Each structure stands twice: as C-alpha cells, then as structure tokens.
Amino acid sequence: xxxxPLIRTLxxxxxxxxxxxxxxxxxxxxxxxxxxxxxxxYKILECLPLKDAARMCFLSHKWHDxxxxxxxxxxxxxxxxxxxxxxxxxxxxxxxxxxxxLFQHEGPILKFAxxxxxxxxxxxxxxxxxxxxxxxxxxxxxxxxxxxxxxxxSSRLFSCVDLEKLKLTSCxxxxxxxxxxxxxxxxxxxxxxxxxxxxxxxxxxxxxxxLQNIVLxxxxxxxxxxxxxxxxxxxxxxxxxxxxxVYLKSCDNLVSASIGMSKLVNVCDKASLHGLLxxxxxxxxxxxxxxRSHLCRIFFKEGNLGTFQNLRNLELVGLPLVFLDDFSSxxxxxxxxxxxxxxxxYVQSSANLAERLLDYxxxxxxxxxxxxxxxxxxxxxxxxKFFEYLLACSPVLEKLVVHFYSSDKGTxxxxxxxxxxxxxxxxxxxxxxxxxxxxxxRE
Numbered sequence: 001x002x003x004x005p006l007i008r009t010l011x012x013x014x015x016x017x018x019x020x021x022x023x024x025x026x027x028x029x030x031x032x033x034x035x036x037x038x039x040x041x042y043k044i045l046e047c048l049p050l051k052d053a054a055r056m057c058f059l060s061h062k063w064h065d066x067x068x069x070x071x072x073x074x075x076x077x078x079x080x081x082x083x084x085x086x087x088x089x090x091x092x093x094x095x096x097x098x099x100x101x102l103f104q105h106e107g108p109i110l111k112f113a114x115x116x117x118x119x120x121x122x123x124x125x126x127x128x129x130x131x132x133x134x135x136x137x138x139x140x141x142x143x144x145x146x147x148x149x150x151x152x153x154s155s156r157l158f159s160c161v162d163l164e165k166l167k168l169t170s171c172x173x174x175x176x177x178x179x180x181x182x183x184x185x186x187x188x189x190x191x192x193x194x195x196x197x198x199x200x201x202x203x204x205x206x207x208x209x210x211l212q213n214i215v216l217x218x219x220x221x222x223x224x225x226x227x228x229x230x231x232x233x234x235x236x237x238x239x240x241x242x243x244x245x246v247y248l249k250s251c252d253n254l255v256s257a258s259i260g261m262s263k264l265v266n267v268c269d270k271a272s273l274h275g276l277l278x279x280x281x282x283x284x285x286x287x288x289x290x291x292r293s294h295l296c297r298i299f300f301k302e303g304n305l306g307t308f309q310n311l312r313n314l315e316l317v318g319l320p321l322v323f324l325d326d327f328s329s330x331x332x333x334x335x336x337x338x339x340x341x342x343x344x345x346y347v348q349s350s351a352n353l354a355e356r357l358l359d360y361x362x363x364x365x366x367x368x369x370x371x372x373x374x375x376x377x378x379x380x381x382x383x384x385k386f387f388e389y390l391l392a393c394s395p396v397l398e399k400l401v402v403h404f405y406s407s408d409k410g411t412x413x414x415x416x417x418x419x420x421x422x423x424x425x426x427x428x429x430x431x432x433x434x435x436x437x438x439x440x441x442r443e
Contacts, residue, residue: 069107071137076115091119102128109135113142122147129154137162139185144169150195161185168194175200182207190215197221205229212253217241240292246276254283260292260317281308289337290315293348312368313342321350321382324357331389335364343369343390347376350383358385362392365429369394375403379415388426397430402437413439 075098080088087093098114112132116123125143132138133156141163145151147170155174163183167190175197186208192215196204201222205211211231215238216222222243229237230249239246240260248254257280280286289311296319314337320326334343358381372390376383390400402423404415420437 068105070105071108071110073102073105073109073111074113076113077117080115080117088117089119091121091123094119095123098128102131105135108137110137111140112138113140114144116143116145116147116151118146118148122149123151125151126154126156130156133157133159139163140165142167143171145171150193164188166190168192170194173200176203180207182209184209186211188213191217191219193218193220195220198225198227202227205231209233212236214238248276248279251279251283252285254280254286256288257283257286258288258290258292258315259295260290261295284310286311288313288315290317293318296320308337309339311337311340313344314340315344315346317346318348319345320348321380321386323351324353327353327358327382327385330386331360331364334366335361338366339368340366341368341370343372345372345374347374347383350376350378350380352380353382355381355385358382360385360389360393364393366390366394366397368396370396370398371401372397372399373401373403375405377405379404379419384422387423391423391426391428391430391433391435393429394433395429397428397433400433400435402435404437404439406439 080094080097083097084090084093094117109132112128114125114128116125123145132141133154138160139162141157141160142165143151143153144167150170150172152172153168153174155177157174158176158180161181161183162185164185165188166183166186167188170193173191173194173196180203182204184207187210189204189208189211190213196219198221205214205228208231210233212233213236214229214231214234215236217238217240219241222241225243226245226247227243228247228249232250233253234248234251235253236256237248237251237254238258240258242261246259251257259276259280280289286308287310289308296316314334316330316333319330321330334340369390372394374383374387387400387402391397400423402419404419406415416437416439420435423435423437
C-alpha cells in the first residue's frame, strides 16, 4: 500500500503524535464507530478537514481502506497551509500532493474541491479533470484559483454528466464538444471571474433543466450582451457585473434574487431592466431582493419600481445619497416594499443637503419592518433624515443597527458618540425599538 508512507510524508511528526493518542482510545469506542454503515462514516469524514480525515487511516486496516475510498476530497486553503506551510506557493509541491492522493484513490469520487494558491507558475489541472471525468459519479466540482491568470480547464469536464453542483472561480471555460447534451442533474451553477463565450453560456443554461441556483459574477465574455436565463426551477439568482439586458423567461419558483451592475456599461437597455423588474414583481414566491451598485441609481432614476407585495427581505448595496433625487428615490423605493421585515442598506456615498429640502411622507408606514441595518463611512444630514424616517414610520421595529466604518479610530469614536446622541432624539413609532451604533475599522 502506498498511502501510509504518503500520509506520513504529508503530515510528519504532529500527525504521528496525534494518531498514537487516537490508537490508545478505548477499543469499544473505536469498534462502535467502525461498525457504522460506510456511507455514514463517509459523511463524518466529509465534515472533517482532509488532513484530519487522512489521520483516521492509522486507526486500523479498516480505516485505511475507508480513507483510500473517501469520496469527498476537499483541497482547500487550510489544507495546503497546514501541509505545505511556507512552501504553499510552490507549484511542484502542490501538484505532487494532489496527484498522489487523487491517483491512488479507490472507488467513486462524489466531491472534488480545489483551491489554487498564488503559485509561482501556472498549474495544469487538465490531468486531474480528465481523471475525474473517468471516475463515474462526480456530483460536486469546485475550483477556486487565486493565480494571477485564469486557469484553463479541460473540456473533459463536460463529460461529468452526474454533476449536481459546479463552482468555478477565475477560470477559462471551454466550449463544450459537439456531442455535449448538458448536465441533466445540475442544481447549482456558480461562475465568478470566469471567461465564457456567449453561445456556450446560453447552451449551458438551456441544457440544465433542474437548475435551482445560479451565481454569475465578474464574468468575461458576456458584457454588452442580451442574454436569456431559462430555468423553470430557479430558486436563487445572483447576477453582478456588466450586461446590456437580461430576460428571465420563467421565475415562478424564484425565492431570492441579487441583481447588480458593479461595472457600468455605456449602453443599457432600460426597457429590458424594467422588464426584469416586472418579472421580479410578479414572482409570487420572491422573499429576498438585493439591488446592487449602479443598478440602484438606474432603477431609482427611471422610477416606477412597482410594488412587491410578498417580499420580506430587501438589501440595497452601493446606494448613493448625494443628490436630492437620491434621497427621495430611496424613500420611494423602500415604500415600494410594504411588507418587508428586514432592511439592509450599504451607503456608498452621501452629502449634506439643505434640511428644508429633505422630507418624507410620515403617513407611509412600514407596518412589518422589524430589523434594519445601515452601513456608511461619511456622516451626513441626509443619512440622519433617513434614520428619522425609519424610526418614525416603523411601528413594530425591534432593532436598528447603524455601522460606521473609518480608518481613524479617534474620529470614528467621536462620530459614533454624536451619531448615538442624534438618533436618541428621534421619535420612535415602536416602543420596543432598540438603536445600536457600531464602529467598523478599515484595514
């Protein structure tokens, strides 16, 4: 057997000390654990870091067999940091460890997750993907690269037809082969910083009929494109980067949506964006909505958000409060969600506006709002007016948490004291409302 020498090489002295302690455990306990069904033991190992799972092979010959057939292989940052230590960025060392464990594995591999540190030279993951594609039953594949250039994937990934979860970060996604018929079992697709061409993306979405979770961020190749997402079972959607227009063909089962535009495009089909909002408005199961970055201003400027009767959780990220229109649009936006219970706002920028211009309709009550959290970096009277609105128009509010973040600890403490004093002066519609001010430091 090759695994014991390999494991000893990987984990050295500290492992032998710990393993000897485990071997001295009461034998009846070991037998009790060892007699559990194999699939239960595998689930236990899945909850352990890979290094600790490997240590179990020293318990007995049976546990050695269990380790060599462990179907959950997670090579995360913690694994490489503990095994390679100061050599974590050496490509040859990392490649050797993953290859030895993977190629000496026995039985099916259900989950394979790989974190690639900022190694010295580009890592070739082709042979690993090829090996996994020949190992029937792979359900969960995750690849996260922090190398300075995107990793090139093997087209053999398309032959893993049993995939249920696919997560790629900083990769180049190849076009599928002509005989590709999709991932019929895929439930979750997450692409972050992935280069993919337009036709490949649409074919991929269209050939995965069971998709419930889609996350698309920082993608390359879909900017300035009009693309359609046709996933009738979709429950969670996150879309954040640059696009001209997006059409959700079916979202009757949509529960959570996070839509953003962290990169502003010159040409944005506003009619399409309103069409997207209309579809979201009509999603009867939608409980959480997050609008991010430039999209907040685009929607607010055009107005007519509609009314989301069933929404319970609202997030506005990268919200501007610089102009009067920003303030009035934000108030109008919040009022478009009369049944929200949770409100989270990240203020990107703000400015002091004339007090006489800042106004709101005190009759527009947020009857269900129980929790609100606002984060900002520059105090302004515009924000204070918004806090006044939340406290005055939320009769069942239980907690308002205000986060102020600053690199200057002294200034932050002073501003927090002033902020707390001002907030305590505002009238509260809810007697149970608790106001909490917190400072967050910047590194």
